[in-house]
Amino acid sequence: MGNIAATIQVKRTARDGWFVYTCDQLPGLYVASQNDRVAYDDLILSIEQWFELNLSTKVAVRHAVGFDTFYQQLKASRVNAELSHRAQNAVRDRTDDLMQQGSFGFIIEAAPAAICA
Numbered sequence: 001m002g003n004i005a006a007t008i009q010v011k012r013t014a015r016d017g018w019f020v021y022t023c024d025q026l027p028g029l030y031v032a033s034q035n036d037r038v039a040y041d042d043l044i045l046s047i048e049q050w051f052e053l054n055l056s057t058k059v060a061v062r063h064a065v066g067f068d069t070f071y072q073q074l075k076a077s078r079v080n081a082e083l084s085h086r087a088q089n090a091v092r093d094r095t096d097d098l099m100q101q102g103s104f105g106f107i108i109e110a111a112p113a114a115i116c117a
Helices: 036-055 067-101
Strands: 011-015 018-022 030-033
Touching: 018 036, 030 036, 036 067
Parallel strands: none
Antiparallel strands: 011 018, 018 030
């Protein structure tokens, strides 16, 4: 019989100088450190221990991506979130400007014949 593999999603939060990793799929998993790389690396042993303690099962765990790749992806997602936030604000501001001017564009097209009958 072949090996069975699964992927879990771990959440990272940063608060008061601590980097905390938890996982909804593994209730009670909690890894924290003031050094983000240490916490990230400690996840492997912590997840292996979680399976052994909670399910009496030995597993081998590895990161899907290394810390450097993870951190670059994290920074990119923050930049994308900031750009999205700026775009939303720009649209809202422009809409507010148009509404205050008393004019707002609409597109008017000919209705299909079936509707006009």
